[in-house]
Amino acid sequence: MTKPKTIIEKIxxxxxxxxxxxxxxxxxxxxxxxxxxxxxxxxxxxxNHRKVRQPNRTFATMxxxxxxxxxxxxxxxxxxxxxxxxxxxxxxxxxxxxxMGHKHQGIVHVIGPELGLTQPGKTIVCGDSxxxxxxxxxxxxxxxxxxxxEHVLATQTVWQAKPKTLNVQxxxxxxxxxxAKDLILALIGxxxxxxxxxxxxxxxxxxxxxxxxxxxMTICNMSIEGGARAGLVSPDQTxxxxxxxxxxxPKGEAFEQAKQEWLALASDEDxxxxxxxxxxxxxxxxxxxxxxxxxxxxxxxxxxxxxxHAKTENDKNEIKHALEYMGLEADTPIKDITxxxxxxxxxxxxxxxxxxxxxxxxxxxxxxxxxxxVVVPGSRSVKVAAEKQGLDKLFLEAGFEWREPGCSSCLGxxxxxxxxxxxxxxxxxxxFEGRQGNDARTHLVSPQMATxxxxxxxxxxxxxxA
Amino acid sequence: MEPFKQHTGLVYPLNRTNVDTDQIxxxxxxxxxxxxxxxxxxxxxxxxxxxxxxxEDFSLNFPxxxxxxxxxxxxxxxxxxxxxxxxxxxxxxxFKVIIAPSFADIFSNNCTKNGLLPVVLTDAEVSxxxxxxxxxxxxxxxxxENLKVYDDKGFxxxxxxxxxxxxxxxxxxxxxxxxxxHEDKITEFEKHHVVY
Ligand code: SF4
Numbered sequence: 001m002t003k004p005k006t007i008i009e010k011i012x013x014x015x016x017x018x019x020x021x022x023x024x025x026x027x028x029x030x031x032x033x034x035x036x037x038x039x040x041x042x043x044x045x046x047x048n049h050r051k052v053r054q055p056n057r058t059f060a061t062m063x064x065x066x067x068x069x070x071x072x073x074x075x076x077x078x079x080x081x082x083x084x085x086x087x088x089x090x091x092x093x094x095x096x097x098x099x100m101g102h103k104h105q106g107i108v109h110v111i112g113p114e115l116g117l118t119q120p121g122k123t124i125v126c127g128d129s130x131x132x133x134x135x136x137x138x139x140x141x142x143x144x145x146x147x148x149x150e151h152v153l154a155t156q157t158v159w160q161a162k163p164k165t166l167n168v169q170x171x172x173x174x175x176x177x178x179x180a181k182d183l184i185l186a187l188i189g190x191x192x193x194x195x196x197x198x199x200x201x202x203x204x205x206x207x208x209x210x211x212x213x214x215x216x217m218t219i220c221n222m223s224i225e226g227g228a229r230a231g232l233v234s235p236d237q238t239x240x241x242x243x244x245x246x247x248x249x250p251k252g253e254a255f256e257q258a259k260q261e262w263l264a265l266a267s268d269e270d271x272x273x274x275x276x277x278x279x280x281x282x283x284x285x286x287x288x289x290x291x292x293x294x295x296x297x298x299x300x301x302x303x304x305x306x307x308x309h310a311k312t313e314n315d316k317n318e319i320k321h322a323l324e325y326m327g328l329e330a331d332t333p334i335k336d337i338t339x340x341x342x343x344x345x346x347x348x349x350x351x352x353x354x355x356x357x358x359x360x361x362x363x364x365x366x367x368x369x370x371x372x373x374v375v376v377p378g379s380r381s382v383k384v385a386a387e388k389q390g391l392d393k394l395f396l397e398a399g400f401e402w403r404e405p406g407c408s409s410c411l412g413x414x415x416x417x418x419x420x421x422x423x424x425x426x427x428x429x430x431x432f433e434g435r436q437g438n439d440a441r442t443h444l445v446s447p448q449m450a451t452x453x454x455x456x457x458x459x460x461x462x463x464x465x466a
Numbered sequence: 467m468e469p470f471k472q473h474t475g476l477v478y479p480l481n482r483t484n485v486d487t488d489q490i491x492x493x494x495x496x497x498x499x500x501x502x503x504x505x506x507x508x509x510x511x512x513x514x515x516x517x518x519x520x521x522e523d524f525s526l527n528f529p530x531x532x533x534x535x536x537x538x539x540x541x542x543x544x545x546x547x548x549x550x551x552x553x554x555x556x557x558x559x560x561f562k563v564i565i566a567p568s569f570a571d572i573f574s575n576n577c578t579k580n581g582l583l584p585v586v587l588t589d590a591e592v593s594x595x596x597x598x599x600x601x602x603x604x605x606x607x608x609x610x611e612n613l614k615v616y617d618d619k620g621f622x623x624x625x626x627x628x629x630x631x632x633x634x635x636x637x638x639x640x641x642x643x644x645x646x647x648h649e650d651k652i653t654e655f656e657k658h659h660v661v662y
Contacts (some may be wrong), residue, residue, distance in 0.1 A: 081497070147641070194568070
């Protein structure tokens with residue numbers, strides 16, 4: 001009998017081109033490209049007279065710089081240069097591009113799955129740390145730097161050390177009003193932002209099996225926030241159902257063939273992991289981050305931590321520093337924190353299911369007069385689908401803004417910047433200092449929690465809403 | 467890439483943990499399309515005030531750290547975004563070595579690919595170095611051939627780095643050229659590999 005294997009080992013072995021000690025040249029099945037981390041890579045190719053080895057396994061889009069109010073009006077000259085550069089590079093090297101206004105344009109981690117490009121068993125890279133999102137499909141997907149982008153363009157491979165495997169097993173069922181976002185925030189809140197370092201995480205357990213593909217993407221998306229370079233979920237029927245019929249998915253006979261192979265990739269029973277964490281999902285409450293990294297997160301019914309209760313001198317300083325930046329007093333109930341902004345979007349929570357969840361809280365109510373709330377669909381397809389359902393009207397009538405697809409306020413690289421000192425409830429993945437704008441204060445929450453805060457003007461426990 | 471064998475330089479202590487790449491180079495500066503010129507934006511939100519004037523209370527602006535080339539900081543240095551602009555900015559500013567108890571994965575990768583050496587030392591050693599550099603003008607030598615870090619006052623320790631990164635750095639190799647020596651294997655692999 002052969003030794004039981006994890007999906008991580010199966011994909012790794014399938015894609016090795018050459019091994020040297022613990023390192024290998026790993027073949028890349030899909031390379032996603034966006035405008036920010038690619039210009040220097042293409043420049044490197046040109047300087048060395050190199051070509052793109054597999055243009056048809058490379059797919060480009062624009063997201064970070066996109067102006068989401070009016071896509072035809074790029075005010076920032078340098079943003080424009082970066083987008084024009086991507087367009088020219090794609091033309092020169094023969095790469096498909098979903099540029100501004102294209103029906104497939106959107107956040108790179110939203111469009112890959114949506115187009116059926118993201119599939120189980122694939123090795124997927126992108127010059128972006130949230131590439132881990134694609135792991136939801138049982139793909140080995142991780143972020144790379146620009147030198148590696150150039151390397152993949154030129155060779156369709158990357159050098160990788162064989163990853164260690166970490167099983168994060170979520171037992172139990174999620175309570176009402178508790179989402180995938182709360183689950184991953186609670187995990188990072190408990191184990192910190194370094195627990196996954198050096199590992200590829202496989203998320204397993206009842207709570208994961210019960211999640212939709214959107215929920216699984218939210219979880220895998222934030223693997224990097226726990227220090228892991230990649231996180232994935234073994235494929236099952238939910239995965240297959242999501243992929244079937246999508247534009248770049250195999251069709252007919254080929255789909256049946258692929259389906260069998262995909263399902264066989266799931267981790268074998270009794271497969272061994274280098275480490276296992278067991279986490280009870282049924283006890284998780286809605287989460288709100290209070291500090292300046294995603295590990296600084298507590299439950300909605302908690303208080304802002306007090307540095308005097310910290311275990312180490314180092315923790316104490318970190319808490320103090322974070323409270324100062326966030327403009328918060330220790331021991332303040334999370335529910336008493338008032339906000340000025342709400343951002344619903346980003347590759348963590350901007351898919352149709354996320355927007356539906358966010359809209360379900362509105363129930364005819366209005367955004368609080370002190371709050372500016374914005375909804376940014378993750379892609380053009382999400383936007384079109386949401387409008388078909390009338391979600392745009394629901395949001396607009398409640399006083400939200402309804403925008404064009406892009407990264408928007410997830411990072412202040414475009415026009416959607418949170419002003420200094422102002423506070424934002426955000427469905428994105430990072431609450432680092434300055435992430436949403438200079439001195440902007442970010443609280444990470446689920447889409448439901450974001451809507452509830454938009455209406456109340458402060459954080460509320462969605463479970464208490466009738 | 468320039469080969470890296472040994473370097474002696476002035477140490478700058480950044481006594482913080484979890485310094486993320488958004489701090490190292492804020493995103494508003496990611497829009498350039500070449501690799502050069504990012505040093506002026508390094509730690510921008512810490513180094514400059516709202517009116518873009520250097521902040522006197524941020525230590526990197528202290529005259530005594532002028533010309534520094536070795537940065538020592540707390541654990542999990544370089545977390546967050548995968549932006550290679552972070553090592554580019556550190557390097558363009560003049561840093562050749564970063565010492566910390568631990569580094570974020572992608573960041574560490576990005577460093578070695580650009581000839582910037584990440585050195586992992588223990589918590590205690592890092593605290594000692596930070597203390598030395600805070601109180602005095604403090605120089606260290608980092609020797610990649612012999613995997614040693616030492617000063618001229620008796621501090622000496624060794625470190626490890628994976629052999630692959632070490633030889634890339636020592637030789638200043640272009641990784642793509644190295645990989646392309648295996649091109650026949652890639653071609654062979656592609657003949658049998660199914661991608662749907
Ligand atoms: S939405 Fe945010 S995290 Fe996701 S790719 Fe865009 S900038 Fe990065």
